[in-house]
Amino acid sequence: MTKHTVAVLGTGKMGELVLSGLLRSGWPADRLLATARRPARGAELAEKYGVAVVGNAEAAERAGILAVGVKPQDAGTLLGEIGPRVTADRLVVSLCAGLPTTFFAARLPEGTPVVRVMTNTPALVGQAMSAISAGVHATAEHVALAEELFRPLGSTVVLPEYQQDAVTALSGSGPAYFYLLAEAMIDAGVLLGLPRQVAHALIVQTAAGSAAMLRDSGEHPVKLREAVTSPAGTTIAAIRELENHGVRAALLDALEAARDRAREIANQAI
Numbered sequence: 001m002t003k004h005t006v007a008v009l010g011t012g013k014m015g016e017l018v019l020s021g022l023l024r025s026g027w028p029a030d031r032l033l034a035t036a037r038r039p040a041r042g043a044e045l046a047e048k049y050g051v052a053v054v055g056n057a058e059a060a061e062r063a064g065i066l067a068v069g070v071k072p073q074d075a076g077t078l079l080g081e082i083g084p085r086v087t088a089d090r091l092v093v094s095l096c097a098g099l100p101t102t103f104f105a106a107r108l109p110e111g112t113p114v115v116r117v118m119t120n121t122p123a124l125v126g127q128a129m130s131a132i133s134a135g136v137h138a139t140a141e142h143v144a145l146a147e148e149l150f151r152p153l154g155s156t157v158v159l160p161e162y163q164q165d166a167v168t169a170l171s172g173s174g175p176a177y178f179y180l181l182a183e184a185m186i187d188a189g190v191l192l193g194l195p196r197q198v199a200h201a202l203i204v205q206t207a208a209g210s211a212a213m214l215r216d217s218g219e220h221p222v223k224l225r226e227a228v229t230s231p232a233g234t235t236i237a238a239i240r241e242l243e244n245h246g247v248r249a250a251l252l253d254a255l256e257a258a259r260d261r262a263r264e265i266a267n268q269a270i
């Protein structure tokens, strides 16, 4: 384990997931710092995790690894605050959707290494998918450090930075699509006359079981779906409706829209 201190700058939902994941993996609390915009949030984090909550400037001076957990729209302001305190021997890890590492490099001292990571909310249960990319000035050693930070949260993969907007559309936003599907299927259960709690239990276990098979069997999803789809049976009747409603085309369009929005965020960032 690295001897660095990690500071989470902007400890909202994702920042807290990084903090709690590191603590779960045995990272000492005295090598973690957190920053928060609202004092009440800072007090909550200090109480819950036993980490020091400090200002952004102090965190930037004390920590070797700076994990930026603010919304992309707030990153410019944050970098304006910390830029003068950062030295090029730090590692900056961006959690921000859309923003390229050049956005950070332009606001930090020359030579500061930046790694871009797109993780997702299943980090809360140790099941995140975190995609890590070496950005400006980042070496293999910096990428290895980032992998060490994100491994406690779930799976990690190292990809070139140009793929990050697509990753954001797939796995960053991905949990929301599955939740939407689950929500709609539970409502369908209610439509068919099942009590809501029963529909909820059926769909949650079906989702968990299907995900486990998809991951653990190593089979292609087509093969798994075909095994459920009996000739002249119930499943094919449902699938015909899904195809009639263009669900596949909707998914292609939806993920392309998410990718485009990531690009737009980068263009709008100041």
Ligand SMILES: NC(=O)C1=CN([C@@H]2O[C@H](COP(=O)(O)OP(=O)(O)OC[C@H]3O[C@@H](n4cnc5c(N)ncnc54)[C@H](O)[C@@H]3O)[C@@H](O)[C@H]2O)C=CC1
Pocket: 009, 010, 011, 012, 013, 014, 015, 035, 036, 037, 038, 041, 056, 069, 070, 071, 072, 074, 077, 078, 095, 096, 097, 098, 118, 119, 120, 121, 172, 173
């Ligand atoms: N929510 C999600 O599922 C995912 C979010 N992301 C990215 O993670 C980042 C954080 O997203 P969330 O955690 O959802 O947002 P959030 O709004 O929960 O957290 C951001 C936090 O930063 C704080 N903040 C803003 N400016 C600050 C400043 N100058 N100093 C200190 N704290 C400051 C805010 O008060 C807030 O608590 C975003 O850049 C987002 O694109 C990435 C993957 C998934």
Ligand SMILES: O=C(O)[C@@H]1CCC=N1
Pocket: 097, 168, 172, 173
């Ligand atoms: O919706 C968003 O912009 C963030 C990034 C990926 C998931 N949530």
